[in-house]
Amino acid sequence: MLKPPADAKPDDPANYIAINANSRYKLRITDVTESNIYSTFEVEDWTSGGGIIIKPDNTKPEFNKFAGTNPPTDLTGGYYRTLADGTFDIVMTSTGELEYSRSLVTKAGDEIDWLTVGTPTTEQKDGLTITTFPVTIADATGKRPVSLTFINQAASYDPDLQTTLTFVGPEAAPVVSEVVKGHSEGNSVDVTSPDAPEATMVKAVGSYVSLNVFCVDGIADITSPTGYSVTEVATEGFMTTYRVAITDAGTAADNATIEFKNKAADSNMVTLTIKHKKASQPSIVANDQTGTFIKSSYNNETLGGTATAATADMYLIDGSTIYVKATCTESAAAGAVTATAPTGVTVTEESTAPGIFKVEITTAASLTAGTPVTVTFKNAADETVISTLEITPKSTKPxxxxxxxxxxxxxxxxxxxxxxxxxxxxxxxxxxxxxxxxxxxxxxxxxxxxxxxxxxxxxxxxxxxxxxxxxxxxxxxxxxxxxxxxxxxxxxxxxxxxxxxxxxxxxxx
Missing domain, CATH: 2.60.40 (Immunoglobulin-like)
Structure with missing residues (x-):
């Protein structure tokens, strides 16, 4: 049997493996590519039945120490914490030459370049190879952990013969991001200012928002404000999805806050502020169903002013009628907008077309030509939020x-x-x-x-x-x-x- 070196060329001499009597040889394939088959051997003695694993010419690389000016500190769970910026050396001991690969601990993210490795140096000592890998850290705070996997080149495809060290930067405040389509109707999360995210919520039981919170060290226990709940929905890697919901609309306060704290250092935190969604001003625009809801022939339905402070003219006749459309963003249902009218005028929402309102002068004698009167449209969710339609009665007299x-x-x-x-x-x-x-x-x-x-x-x-x-x-x-x-x-x-x-x-x- 022969074992060619990993970098062997077709004309290089073969390296033969001796075959011993009374032994069983088992070939275990560890990887196959288009051009190579990688394997290890298991040898069992025929007489004893015992077995040993022979991985020719290599053993697992051993971590020796950190050296240099800014060595990491050892954390529980197999992590090493670095400074935000700095340099240090990783010293490894092995039976042969080493190479390394660099990867994120989780699949998500692209924050791998905060840790870079320079050209290693080697020396031989007591029959072993001592390899020093220079490492540079830059802007490591709040980044995903990076793993360095050290590989004995003689068995680079055997995971049992690889050593992995995982590095994480300094404790950082959690990072909040919005969950797309993760909110109940009318709610939103604004992360424009990462240090001060805001949730806008309709004040109703069951109203909720969802947000992702990223923190390498994990999140400390969360205290829910009165009238709210904070529930952990899912965790993937270092990202946890939380749902914030209103459980009691009567006690859920506007501008309530929720603190997401780094579990390793709770002074590093981000505070979510919850704002109750304010009712929108009704929008008053021209009737868009003129074929169905027909004004008095002598009036026109041209509106002046703005959508929240509209104006209209109406001739001063009993039964003088125009139609307007008044809606709010919260709901298109009937009754979402209500209206109050001055003496001599009635305003009625059409039952078959929510948002279309009939404005009628029912008692012309109660009004004075040229003297405006005001119709008030209110958001039913909060009747202090209003828009107005100012009507100027016009004389019909020649x-x-x-x-x-x-x-x-x-x-x-x-x-x-x-x-x-x-x-x-x-x-x-x-x-x-x-x-x-x-x-x-x-x-x-x-x-x-x-x-x-x-x-x-x-x-x-x-x-x-x-x-x-x-x-x-x-x-x-x-x-x-x-x-x-x-x-x-x-x-x-x-x-x-x-x-x-x-x-x-x-x-x-």
């Missing part, structure tokens, strides 16, 4: 403006006196504007018995006024100057319940 009088007409507000002597060679105009539309029954009947005045030109098409539009009427002296009756023009509002306009023209006597 208006009239006198112009081009040539000093023949005086008066205002629809009542005018006409000096016929001045008007004999002149005209004047009245412009009638109707916010919601208006009409006049006749433009001839009002002049019966009042022939001292007439319309100048053809006004036959001006008996109606569109909503928001106007008509201009031009007057001049009539054909019967001896008449003295008043001319009364009545413009009826197009909207039922809307105000009318009466214009009275009097002859100056």
């Amino acid at each position: 208006t009239v403006v006198l112009a081009d009088t040539q000093n023949a007409v005086t008066g205002a507000d629809g009542t005018y006196t006409v000096d016929l002597d001045v008007l004999l060679t002149n005209t004047f105009t009245l412009t009638v504007t109707a916010p919601t539309g208006a009409s006049i029954t006749s433009l001839t009947d009002p002049f019966t018995g009042a022939g001292w005045l007439k319309l100048d030109g053809d006004h036959s098409s001006k008996t109606s006024i569109d909503a928001g539009g106007n008509q201009v009427y031009t007057f001049t002296s009539g054909d019967t100057s001896g008449d003295s009756n008043d001319v009364t023009l009545t413009f009826t509002n197009s909207v039922s319940g809307g105000e009318t306009l009466t214009v009275t023209l009097k002859k100056k006597i």
Whole structure:
């Protein structure tokens, strides 16, 4: 039988293993690659039946000591604690040349470069090889432990012939991270500031958040604040997942704190602050279901202001209606937002469309045109959190403006006196504007018995006024100057319940 060296070349001479009589040889395969088979032998004496393990040309490397300026200290559990920064030497004793590999103790993480190993030096002493490995530590605080595995090159694939030393940096405050999708609805954890993480929680029994806490030395016993529980959910490596839940909403205080302390040095800790989620201000926006919930035709649903301080105009008529949408972020259910209205106005949430509110002027006489009133929307979870809708009632009454009088007409507000002597060679105009539309029954009947005045030109098409539009009427002296009756023009509002306009023209006597 032969055993080639690990670095043997095809033309190198073979190393033969002597075969002894009365012995049983067992080949144990320890690893197979594309080009090599690695193995050890077990030899049993035929007569005694006893066995010994022969691992040719090597034994397990032995840790000798730490040397240098910053040697680690021995911890229980097979760990060695280093400084945050520094250097030291690892001295190993072996029967042959050594190599090493470096790895994290856990699979997670990439914090391996805080410990680096330089070029080793060797010396021979008493038939053994003394190998010194120079180690450099940099920024080790709070990092995952790193293992150095020392391997006798003659049997590098036999775990029984390997020695592992594991190093951990100084005691550090735990590190908190958020568990993605680990919270009940509406809750969150903010780790933007690692030294002062914050949990935001809805104040309700069963409300919870989850967080990961990393600490190499483990976490000391945790004291739960009154009204809360802190439960260990899972541990993987040096990471523990905790669930913080509200067990009693009545005693669970806002700004409660939970301390996560390093088990090895409890002065190294991080404090989680729990803030109760504040109810959101209702958002007031335009009705987005105009095909289903239909406003009064003369109103528009254009909102001004902001979503928390909106404004709207409504015509001052009994039954005048608009729809708005008012919602909060906590819930889309009916009743999540409530509303209170001033006298003369009602606000009702639509049962088939939560969040859509009907705003109606039920008693116009209770309101004053041009004087705003306020509807208040409240978050049902906390009715001190409000948004407002300011409604300005608008008059529906048509208006009239006198112009081009040539000093023949005086008066205002629809009542005018006409000096016929001045008007004999002149005209004047009245412009009638109707916010919601208006009409006049006749433009001839009002002049019966009042022939001292007439319309100048053809006004036959001006008996109606569109909503928001106007008509201009031009007057001049009539054909019967001896008449003295008043001319009364009545413009009826197009909207039922809307105000009318009466214009009275009097002859100056």
